Amino acid sequence: xxxxxxxxxxGIDAGERVRVRRNQLxxxxxxxxxxxxxxxxxxxxxxxxxxxxxxYFYESFDTLDALAAAVVEETARHVSESAVLxxxxxxxxxxxxxxxxxIDAAVRALVEDPRRARVLFDAVSASxxxxxxxxAVVQGLATILVQHASEVxxxxxxxxxxxxxxxxxxxxxTAEAIMSWLNGTVDITLEQLIxxxxxxxxxxxNGAADHAxxxxxxxxx
Numbered sequence: 001x002x003x004x005x006x007x008x009x010x011g012i013d014a015g016e017r018v019r020v021r022r023n024q025l026x027x028x029x030x031x032x033x034x035x036x037x038x039x040x041x042x043x044x045x046x047x048x049x050x051x052x053x054x055x056y057f058y059e060s061f062d063t064l065d066a067l068a069a070a071v072v073e074e075t076a077r078h079v080s081e082s083a084v085l086x087x088x089x090x091x092x093x094x095x096x097x098x099x100x101x102x103i104d105a106a107v108r109a110l111v112e113d114p115r116r117a118r119v120l121f122d123a124v125s126a127s128x129x130x131x132x133x134x135x136a137v138v139q140g141l142a143t144i145l146v147q148h149a150s151e152v153x154x155x156x157x158x159x160x161x162x163x164x165x166x167x168x169x170x171x172x173x174t175a176e177a178i179m180s181w182l183n184g185t186v187d188i189t190l191e192q193l194i195x196x197x198x199x200x201x202x203x204x205x206n207g208a209a210d211h212a213x214x215x216x217x218x219x220x221x
Contacts, residue, residue, distance in 0.1 A: 018060065021056050028046050033119050079116065086104065114182050
């Protein structure tokens with residue numbers, strides 16, 4: 001007997017329904033993680049928050065840690081794609097304009113839903129495996145900055161240690177600034193925050209690139 005095709009309901013096929021339910025679980029977990037309550041989370045609580053029957057959890061995730069890792073990955077993907085798209089679309093503009101557009105997109109992607117910033121940058125009560133995964137994902141965001149620096153400045157600068165230190169420094173400082181703004185300890189407008197961060201990125205990035213050029217040995221022809 002041939003396998004019967006998955007039925008559709010209301011014009012939505014089975015695969016799409018699974019994707020929608022997966023996104024509901026991720027959104028529910030995002031809220032729980034952002035409020036630092038993940039350590040006491042249960043599958044039943046996540047499903048209740050998502051408005052789903054408990055049996056639907058296991059069609060997408062094996063464990064709560066797998067769901068938490070997916071939350072981190074989806075959050076970072078949204079932010080990085082926003083920044084990369086803005087950077088690419090401003091290719092004909094000046095370095096200053098490109099930096100502003102990229103940072104503007106990344107910051108807005110984080111603060112338009114503050115849960116994203118809290119999950120990526122703030123303390124999250126989770127298992128060591130999830131915290132290690134988050135650290136690796138944030139490091140991946142820093143790697144994107146290395147690629148941007150290579151394009152804007154000089155690919156040879158990747159040989160200098162500043163190519164690895166500076167992106168991590170910028171991501172960490174930016175994260176702290178965003179969290180301070182969200183928590184109300186930095187009392188400025190969002191537009192001013194983005195402008196200030198763009199200025200700091202340009203000053204730091206250009207300064208690091210200039211210093212790297214001076215200390216890299218001349219290559220023999």
